[in-house]
Amino acid sequence: MENFPPLLNDRILRAARGQDVDKVPIWVMRQAGRYLPEFRKVREKHDFFTICQTPELACEITLQPISRFDLDAAIIFSDILVVPQALGMEVLMKPGTGPVFPKPLIDSCDLDALKTAKAALPDLNYVFEAITLTRKRLEGKVPLIGFTGAPWTLMSYMIEGGGSKTLSKAKKWLYTCPEASMKLLQLLTDVNVDYLVGQVKAGAQMLQVFESHAEHLDEDLFNKFSLPFLTQICSRVKKTLRDDDIEPVPMTVFAKGGHYALKSLANSGYDVVGLDWTIDPGVAREVCEESGVTLQGNLDPCALYAPKEELEAIVKKMGAKFGHKNKWIANLGHGIYPDMDPESMTTLVNAVHKL
Amino acid sequence: MENFPPLLNDRILRAARGQDVDKVPIWVMRQAGRYLPEFRKVREKHDFFTICQTPELACEITLQPISRFDLDAAIIFSDILVVPQALGMEVLMKPGTGPVFPKPLIDSCDLDALKTAKAALPDLNYVFEAITLTRKRLEGKVPLIGFTGAPWTLMSYMIEGGGSKTLSKAKKWLYTCPEASMKLLQLLTDVNVDYLVGQVKAGAQMLQVFESHAEHLDEDLFNKFSLPFLTQICSRVKKTLRDDDIEPVPMTVFAKGGHYALKSLANSGYDVVGLDWTIDPGVAREVCEESGVTLQGNLDPCALYAPKEELEAIVKKMGAKFGHKNKWIANLGHGIYPDMDPESMTTLVNAVHKL
Numbered sequence: 043m044e045n046f047p048p049l050l051n052d053r054i055l056r057a058a059r060g061q062d063v064d065k066v067p068i069w070v071m072r073q074a075g076r077y078l079p080e081f082r083k084v085r086e087k088h089d090f091f092t093i094c095q096t097p098e099l100a101c102e103i104t105l106q107p108i109s110r111f112d113l114d115a116a117i118i119f120s121d122i123l124v125v126p127q128a129l130g131m132e133v134l135m136k137p138g139t140g141p142v143f144p145k146p147l148i149d150s151c152d153l154d155a156l157k158t159a160k161a162a163l164p165d166l167n168y169v170f171e172a173i174t175l176t177r178k179r180l181e182g183k184v185p186l187i188g189f190t191g192a193p194w195t196l197m198s199y200m201i202e203g204g205g206s207k208t209l210s211k212a213k214k215w216l217y218t219c220p221e222a223s224m225k226l227l228q229l230l231t232d233v234n235v236d237y238l239v240g241q242v243k244a245g246a247q248m249l250q251v252f253e254s255h256a257e258h259l260d261e262d263l264f265n266k267f268s269l270p271f272l273t274q275i276c277s278r279v280k281k282t283l284r285d286d287d288i289e290p291v292p293m294t295v296f297a298k299g300g301h302y303a304l305k306s307l308a309n310s311g312y313d314v315v316g317l318d319w320t321i322d323p324g325v326a327r328e329v330c331e332e333s334g335v336t337l338q339g340n341l342d343p344c345a346l347y348a349p350k351e352e353l354e355a356i357v358k359k360m361g362a363k364f365g366h367k368n369k370w371i372a373n374l375g376h377g378i379y380p381d382m383d384p385e386s387m388t389t390l391v392n393a394v395h396k397l
Numbered sequence: 398m399e400n401f402p403p404l405l406n407d408r409i410l411r412a413a414r415g416q417d418v419d420k421v422p423i424w425v426m427r428q429a430g431r432y433l434p435e436f437r438k439v440r441e442k443h444d445f446f447t448i449c450q451t452p453e454l455a456c457e458i459t460l461q462p463i464s465r466f467d468l469d470a471a472i473i474f475s476d477i478l479v480v481p482q483a484l485g486m487e488v489l490m491k492p493g494t495g496p497v498f499p500k501p502l503i504d505s506c507d508l509d510a511l512k513t514a515k516a517a518l519p520d521l522n523y524v525f526e527a528i529t530l531t532r533k534r535l536e537g538k539v540p541l542i543g544f545t546g547a548p549w550t551l552m553s554y555m556i557e558g559g560g561s562k563t564l565s566k567a568k569k570w571l572y573t574c575p576e577a578s579m580k581l582l583q584l585l586t587d588v589n590v591d592y593l594v595g596q597v598k599a600g601a602q603m604l605q606v607f608e609s610h611a612e613h614l615d616e617d618l619f620n621k622f623s624l625p626f627l628t629q630i631c632s633r634v635k636k637t638l639r640d641d642d643i644e645p646v647p648m649t650v651f652a653k654g655g656h657y658a659l660k661s662l663a664n665s666g667y668d669v670v671g672l673d674w675t676i677d678p679g680v681a682r683e684v685c686e687e688s689g690v691t692l693q694g695n696l697d698p699c700a701l702y703a704p705k706e707e708l709e710a711i712v713k714k715m716g717a718k719f720g721h722k723n724k725w726i727a728n729l730g731h732g733i734y735p736d737m738d739p740e741s742m743t744t745l746v747n748a749v750h751k752l
Contacts, residue, residue: 263697320657322657
């Protein structure tokens with residue numbers, strides 16, 4: 043591993059490890075994104091995935107919110123769909139529509155066309171390069187977070203071929219071909235393990251796994267098709283790093299809409315559990331108390347529309363619900379929306395640090 | 398009120414009132430819908446809203462699933478968006494896209510263009526006529542359910558102008574113009590009260606209020622912008638009926654994604670609380686025990702993709718989770734999907750009745 047500049051702000055890592063913090067750390071999902079005019083300027087000139095694949099551009103965008111706001115972490119600019127791409131699938135980002143797979147998976151035979159985990163990994167080198175470059179350019183200001191999409195979330199994109207309100211095609215696989223589903227989920231787990239280990243070796247100081255489609259499952263489906271793979275990813279990443287004499291970094295799992303699985307997630311081996319805005323932080327503290335896990339979240343992204351004073355009051359209320367400063371990483375309960383005024387981010391970050 | 402044929406199957410009404418039942422009653426959201434070839438045949442010849450507005454056609458479609466399956470209730474074929482239409486907004490149903498408002502509400506000034514509740518009601522006469530006709534044609538076979546969309550759900554459609562993943566435009570109203578939001582929600586509440594009372598007078602034997610967009614709110618927003626109006630609708634409908642010497646019919650509230658509000662909903666005055674599939678029925682029984690409310694739901698709609706034996710096993714499991722036959726109306730946790738095999742409905746209905 044490279045020799046990186048010393049870390050000047052370890053607040054988020056301390057929070058993740060359950061150590062005392064001077065202030066509540068904050069970062070925001072999609073903090074490097076379309077709500078920033080400097081992002082839109084880069085995006086005008088380059089295709090979405092070209093930015094992901096060009097370390098210099100991904101680094102530039104990752105650093106944009108860090109220059110603007112007093113955030114406690116950077117997150118590498120990338121997308122969860124780079125993994126299906128590395129497995130051999132074509133993914134386009136269509137403005138106004140979102141991601142589109144021209145040839146989604148139709149049936150289990152299509153699995154044969156996917157690359158193996160081992161063959162897919164080299165295709166993700168550009169992410170590792172972007173992480174290393176960004177880690178240097180950050181000059182130790184804040185830690186750099188790496189991430190990936192959880193197997194079920196990636197599988198559902200690969201089958202739906204884009205956004206879907208019901209994920210009924212992907213869920214049909216779970217009910218009608220559970221064996222093929224398990225095979226695909228295991229492949230995605232294997233890639234994810236190598237991918238996350240590679241991100242840490244490249245310089246990532248924290249990792250987040252996004253199970254963005256947990257809301258479409260119920261507890262039985264989640265326990266069969268999501269949780270075992272999430273757990274496997276966490277334990278294998280940590281073990282692999284330890285075997286290579288690398289101290290494991292804190293790992294976060296965020297299962298959006300997975301209110302029914304909160305307790306299971308708190309006991310799944312991850313250091314941090316992300317909450318969406320529908321979960322009451324006080325209830326989450328109670329449910330997760332025993333596990334000792336740190337919580338992340340969970341402001342309604344639309345609260346950033348509120349006038350300054352009201353947003354400050356909402357943040358205070360959230361602080362009161364989380365109850366104490368430790369074991370809490372402040373964030374939104376979902377990514378920030380493209381039409382948000384960057385000024386609201388300043389209000390949010392300052393209000394959290396004032397708690 | 399008309400003299401209708403005597404009711405031969407009151408299982409669902411008994412369940413709603415907490416009385417003993419011989420079998421668990423079942424109906425399915427969107428049971429009169431696109432998964433039925435006989436529905437698609439009518440739909441080929443007529444526009445969606447033309448069907449809603451033509452009592453003979455709405456009646457025909459309402460009865461289609463009753464002829465095919467051993468269901469315990471019919472639900473009048475209509476749409477929650479007939480209410481915004483009655484208030485003066487144009488709504489089109491675009492195949493493959495869903496509902497579209499060519500001129501959605503942009504700001505609070507647009508509220509002035511909406512009709513009053515009193516002026517809107519006569520525009521809904523076609524629903525009342527459809528209900529009366531259907532009630533006759535049902536010949537007492539099963540009760541007829543009427544319904545409406547809850548104020549927040551209707552408001553969000555009226556502002557978003559169609560489907561939206563985030564409802565960020567509508568939620569922006571809640572954060573930036575709460576007064577105008579309350580005014581709109583109150584208008585929708587007033588229309589809904591008259592509309593539901595009118596449905597009962599026309600022959601509806603049970604009512605359901607759909608808060609389909611609860612998942613986008615958090616507890617604070619829900620308690621301010623949804624719950625008070627839901628509660629108001631229930632109490633005013635029942636009071637108005639009593640004042641007119643009409644025995645109130647059982648009322649169901651279904652707040653999709655509203656797991657965080659389950660206890661509040663159980664105590665909101667409704668007789669039945671609908672559950673989506675992310676809520677564990679055992680947990681719901683515990684949370685709602687004290688309130689004495691009946692529960693409705695909550696099979697994952699995609700479970701109907703499962704092979705016959707597996708679907709039967711899933712229904713058995715659901716039955717075990719609900720624990721006992723009383724105070725339970727079986728249903729899906731969401732409307733049935735258009736690509737479902739009608740055979741699966743037969744399996745579902747029979748499996749529930751065998752419990």
